[in-house]
Amino acid sequence: MAKINKVEDVDKAMGAKIVDPNSLVYYDPRNDDRFVIEGLAFFNENNKEYFRIPLNKKELVSDAVYWLAGQPSGGQIRFITNAKKISVKIKNKGDYLMCHMACTGQQGVDLYYKRKKDRKYTFFTCAKFSAPTSEFESIIFEADEKEEKEIIINLPLYEGLEEILIATEQDAYIKKAKDRKIKGKVVIYGTSITQGGCASRPGMAFSNILSRRLDVEFINLGFSGSGLGEIELAKIATSIDDVNLLILDYEANGGATDDMKDNLVPFIDTFRQRYPLTPILVMSKPPFSNYVFSKKAVDHRNFYFKFQKDVVENKRNNGDENIYFYDGNNIFGKKDILESCVDGTHPTDLGFYRMANSLQPIITKLLKK
Numbered sequence: 226m227a228k229i230n231k232v233e234d235v236d237k238a239m240g241a242k243i244v245d246p247n248s249l250v251y252y253d254p255r256n257d258d259r260f261v262i263e264g265l266a267f268f269n270e271n272n273k274e275y276f277r278i279p280l281n282k283k284e285l286v287s288d289a290v291y292w293l294a295g296q297p298s299g300g301q302i303r304f305i306t307n308a309k310k311i312s313v314k315i316k317n318k319g320d321y322l323m324c325h326m327a328c329t330g331q332q333g334v335d336l337y338y339k340r341k342k343d344r345k346y347t348f349f350t351c352a353k354f355s356a357p358t359s360e361f362e363s364i365i366f367e368a369d370e371k372e373e374k375e376i377i378i379n380l381p382l383y384e385g386l387e388e389i390l391i392a393t394e395q396d397a398y399i400k401k402a403k404d405r406k407i408k409g410k411v412v413i414y415g416t417s418i419t420q421g422g423c424a425s426r427p428g429m430a431f432s433n434i435l436s437r438r439l440d441v442e443f444i445n446l447g448f449s450g451s452g453l454g455e456i457e458l459a460k461i462a463t464s465i466d467d468v469n470l471l472i473l474d475y476e477a478n479g480g481a482t483d484d485m486k487d488n489l490v491p492f493i494d495t496f497r498q499r500y501p502l503t504p505i506l507v508m509s510k511p512p513f514s515n516y517v518f519s520k521k522a523v524d525h526r527n528f529y530f531k532f533q534k535d536v537v538e539n540k541r542n543n544g545d546e547n548i549y550f551y552d553g554n555n556i557f558g559k560k561d562i563l564e565s566c567v568d569g570t571h572p573t574d575l576g577f578y579r580m581a582n583s584l585q586p587i588i589t590k591l592l593k594k
Contacts, residue, residue, distance in 0.1 A: 233355075241353035244312050244362045249392035251314065252399065254302050260391070261402040263442045264299040264380075266410070266465045275300055275386040277446065278461050286458065289451040298420045299432050299445025300380035302389070307373045308397035311336065311366035313352055318385030320357040325567050326423035328356040331383040335426040336365040337437060339375045346377060346437045351426040375402060377437060379428045382421035383449070407441035407592055409469035412462050414454075414492075416478045418511070419447025422571045429574040434581035435588060452478040454488040459495035468503055470591050471496055476510040476553075477570075480529040489536055493548070502547055504591040507533050509553040511580075512562055514569030530554075547594065549587075556583045 233240030254260030255273040262268055271280045275297040283291050295318065317332055329335070335351035354361035365378070380386055393399070413419055413432055421430030428434070436443040444465060446458065452475035462471065473492065479485035493505060509530045515522045530552070537550040557565040557572075557579045565576030572580060 241355065241361070242364045244364055244392075246362075246392075248394060249310070249312060250395045251390045251392045253388070253390055254304075257399075259304055259399045259401045261303040263301045263303060264436070264444060265297060266412075266444045275380065275389075277444075279464075282457065282461065286455070286461075287451060287453075290448050290455075290458070293420070293448045293451060295385040296383050296420070297380040297386050298382045298427075298430065298447060299436075299443055300386075301433070301436070302378040302380070302391070303376065303402035304391075305373060305375050305400040305402055306393060306397055307371040308366070308393035309368045309371055310364060310394050311376070312362060312364045312392040313378065314362040314388075314390040314392065315352065315354075315360065315386070316388040317359045317381065318387050320359040321384070322357050323383065323423070325571070326383065327425040329353070330381075330421065330424045330426045330429070332356070332381050333363075333426065334365065334381065334389070335379050335428045337377040337379075337428060338366065340372060341374075346375075348428060351428075371397065377428075379426075379430075379433050382424060382427050382430055405440050405442060407439060407469075409467040410442045410444050410465060411435075411470045411472065411588070411592070412444045412446060412465055412468050413472040413474060414446040414452065414458065414462055415472075415474035416447055416452035417449035418477065418570075418572060419445060419452065419474050420449050421445075421447070421577075422449060423567045423573065424577055425574050429577050431572075431577040431580040431584070434577060435585060438581065438585060439589065439592070441592065447474075448478075450478060453482060453484045454479040454492050455484075456488060456491055456495060459488075459492040463496045463499050468500055470504050470506065470588065471500070472506045472508065472588075474508040474510075474553075476508075476529050476533065480510065480525070485529065486532065489533065493536070493540065497545070504594050505548045506551055506587070506591060507537050507548070508551045508556075509533055511553045511556050511565075511572075511576075514563050514566065549591070551584070551587060556580050558583065
């Protein structure tokens with residue numbers, strides 16, 4: 226009897242397809258203008274590294290923030306092609322795996338497409354690979370016939386990306402992606418939840434869901450366990466060009482350390498120096514499972530809920546009509562809300578889907594201001 230070591234031995238659909246490199250032509254999107262790289266505001270400034278803040282800020286931010294900034298959450302590669310097959314060849318900076326997040330979300334990529342007859346982007350598949358590994362190749366799109374389509378490839382949420390090569394069959398064409406329907410950028414600053422923990426694949430992080438639904442570029446400045454609201458991060462967010470909405474979602478970290486009491490107002494004031502009229506949305510954190518049994522946790526949540534709401538109301542009373550507050554207690558909806566999380570804190574795909582549904586009408590309205 227043959228020895229069975231893994232599920233792929235008995236179910237081929239659970240494993241990665243073997244890629245024949247001789248039938249494909251490979252492109253490096255860093256060196257080909259037909260590929261539009263978005264979600265990384267400092268990409269060109271950083272010598273085309275997949276890095277989320279300026280490389281020259283290393284001495285001005287914490288070691289944690291700088292390390293996490295090397296994980297390109299929110300990064301997207303957009304292009305148009307008629308290819309029947311699309312493959313990616315990935316070289317990550319590490320192969321560490323978290324216990325509660327799928328490697329396909331932490332280290333992998335996924336692909337969405339939109340044909341001329343489609344009204345929205347549709348998921349096709351994610352990269353499949355045998356973890357742990359820092360290098361792999363995977364087919365992420367296959368079709369019987371050539372047909373033009375817009376493509377979005379979402380980059381890893383929680384692993385540094387050294388290189389990604391995109392491959393198609395040799396007679397397929399590549400064209401530059403169309404401009405977004407909404408000009409400018411949405412910048413979101415926050416925590417592990419903002420960064421995408423714990424989506425099963427990158428396209429299910431709520432910022433990526435909203436980006437493709439609204440057809441607008443999102444800049445993800447979520448830093449796992451490290452969203453403390455430091456003024457240097459406010460300066461980095463403010464230095465981004467063409468911001469048409471700033472979302473502050475860092476209570477889960479900044480509130481836990483009480484840094485938020487001292488820096489929420491300075492963060493807002495720093496941004497207002499450059500963007501006096503751009504909408505700002507301040508969000509309180511989602512409900513966590515420990516609220517059920519910990520009075521201390523509930524009291525802490527209630528304090529920062531009121532604190533953030535009061536800051537926003539005070540700003541509005543003093544003439545800032547473009548700052549708003551969102552009650553994060555409602556972000557998972559009203560029913561079975563903790564089924565939205567993998568560990569009582571970090572959302573699953575269901576949680577992120579619910580978050581996007583709750584935020585979409587609000588963000589849509591704010592982007593029209």
